Amino acid sequence: MIVKGNVISAIGPAIPTPNGARIVEGKGATLMPGMIDVHVHLTFSALTEPQLLAPDLTPQSAEAAAAVQAKAMLLRGFTAVRDMGGPAFGLKAGIDAGKYQGPRIWPSGAVISQTSGHGDFRLPNERSRRFFGKPARAEELGATFIADGRDEVLTATRENLRFGASQIKLMAGGGSSSEYDPLDVTQYLPEEISAAVAAAEDWGTYVAVHAYTPRAVRRALEAGVKSIEHGQLLDEATIQLIGTRGAWLSLQNLPPPLPSDPPERLANKMKVREGSDHAWAWAKKHRVKLAWGTDFLFRPEENSEQNTYILKLKQWFTPAEILKIVTHDNAQLLALSGERSPYKGKLGVVEVGALADLILVDGDPIADIDLIGNPDRNFRAIMKNGVFYREPASARRVP
Template sequence: MLSLQSISSLIFAYLFLTLSAQAQEPENILFENVRVFDGQSKSLSGPVNVWIEGNKVKSISAAPIPSGEGVTKIQGNGKTLMPGLIDVHVHMTFGALSMREMMSPMLSEGVIMEKVGGGAERMLMRGFTSVRDAGGPIFPLKKGIDQGKLNGPRVWPSGATISQTAGHGDFRTPEEKSRRFFGEPSRAERFNATFIADGRDEVLTAVRENLRFGASQIKLMAGGGTSSAYDPVDVTQYTFDEMRAAVEAAEDWGTYVMVHAYTPRAIRRAIDAGVKCIEHGQLLDKKTLRYAARKKVWLSTQMLVENTPNMDPQRIEKRAPVLEGQARVWPMAKKLKLKLAWGTDFLFEPELNDRQNEFILKLQTWFTNAEILKMVTHDNAELLQLSGLRSPYPGKLGVVEEGALADLILVDGDPLADLSLIANPAEKFVVIMKDGKVYKNTMN
């Protein structure tokens, strides 16, 4: 049976010794006769031409744009050019592997190559050009993508989650003892999945360790969870001083802390400690939502599905109040005008990945098509930029405008009128571009 440390080594080796199929290099590209969803408007533009020079949008014009030799022209024929999709809560490694696969004695390098590397490329082919990884062993994967050894979205990495003992990130098996008392880090810690850190000093070290490796933001576990063994959903995790230490260390590097939490008590403490983004929050009440809005804190939440067939019975029981709460929180948060972001949070259920786009449609209960498209492009991009100078990709994303980075999708149809187009990327996304490079083009 492979150890978690061996798994990490295999992923690293795959990313840096194996070359994937490459996209075209950035070039001058002219989209002719397209209608633009710019990331914010409630309607499409009239027919325009969009000039891409290198990795940026150079110009947008209703008049013809002169082009010389060496220019790739894409005839849009009235199709919709829009920003690439953004998911701000993914787990690129743990979302690609089931828990059974992670612990299986049959786990092999080939499985890891297919699941993790292939999962990143398939996510890009679903039109997700940027993601925020919300915790796990991510740095080798991100480096492989950035160096062109693997196709995948831009990644804003958090690194290992930071958790108290018996917190949501305490993934120890029953026989694994406390590192503090027995001196041995758990397998999950050796795999860079999590840091179990207690007390101000350990929290500071854990935050700084992630920043050392290139984290663009920090993920802290501030409350109980549904997929963890030890902590009930209702518990509050980390003292104010511990949480404040994480915030101070992140702010010293010009970035921010996001926290996993559901309950008003946990979230209020996090806000008071200076946390800038709440992940989940499905058990929030109106009073705490109002407080978050007043403090201009982001709520990055999801629309979870009902329980999947192979889900552990304990997890099903713990998820029940969360599933009930999400139907209340989304409309309350919208009414109170919170800064809202959307993500999927697929974890150890790789069968859900192919439904990533479909989950966007679940927001239609409370939002218009225009509001949804704005959230999964422009608004999610704004959240990514909270990383400030720690953002790994300088430039403007989530919009189609002159000077913005060229992360674009050409959609066969009008997604403002028919949002279901977004849920069919294989057929309806005819061009996918990231950083000015074309990764898919069926218009030839």
């Protein structure tokens, strides 16, 4: 195979080697596409909750912390990610300009939430912007837009698109890790969700929603939402409906709760974890468009486990199916951004004309999927956009 510039230009056993080419020996190794995580929060996963709430946190210090984690993510073999909410525009620009090392980022920008919704990150002493005129600190940091009514949702959506969002993230239901919105609640009225969908579609892209319950997901699907994030509390009929509508189910295997979690948060997290088994199995049964992500939050030490969370899929999928999900299938979801995609070219495959985002694995991950769980040991080389970020141990140049 030959990489020219940032694309794969030729594949085959008898390709003439261009003068000056760098030759990497791949004997005993497997070449695969770079992996993709379609549900990350690069800033929220780089900092703990106390750090995010600290009064001295600035956009610059948050970006610096996220940049450290972004580089580590790339060196685990994740060459592209979809950031599903939070201040990521500056980090993305820094990576694209070469200031930082990290994966390609499809940013959502600030999450859009109703008052009392899953993205209402106000502290107890912070009052409503609408009634008291002052934005919440989380809004000022680019973490969230608290938007109520059709007009505010339209404005928040368009603000994110103005800054370069590749898709829009809307909070359509309660959460397991939040203080003020119960897990079972449905958020946003149909006309509010429809407003975000219309504004996103006018820009050639789509809306993804945070939602767990059948009621929240069905409302989102009726409004034209294209990606359901989470969904672990769905019944089989609703998962089948996602497939019928041609939408995506972006699922995760969430980390275990902390013993220090408050009792209600602990109970909610256990409900979500217990629902995962049904959600993955039903989605496979009904051939729903499935995507995989991690959704780590507030516990930076967990980020190093990103690869091992892929291996949790072994209870539902074969190694070949797992590799397809975290490369080709996830790339198809990224492509749903259309002209709002920040990077032009094909990802998730090794074929002529595709972008050169590649991993050289020491061994055969289809025979032993556990190889991808230890990237430091088993990834001989990692390339993004035609550039090595993990150098192969041995290479030579053609004169």
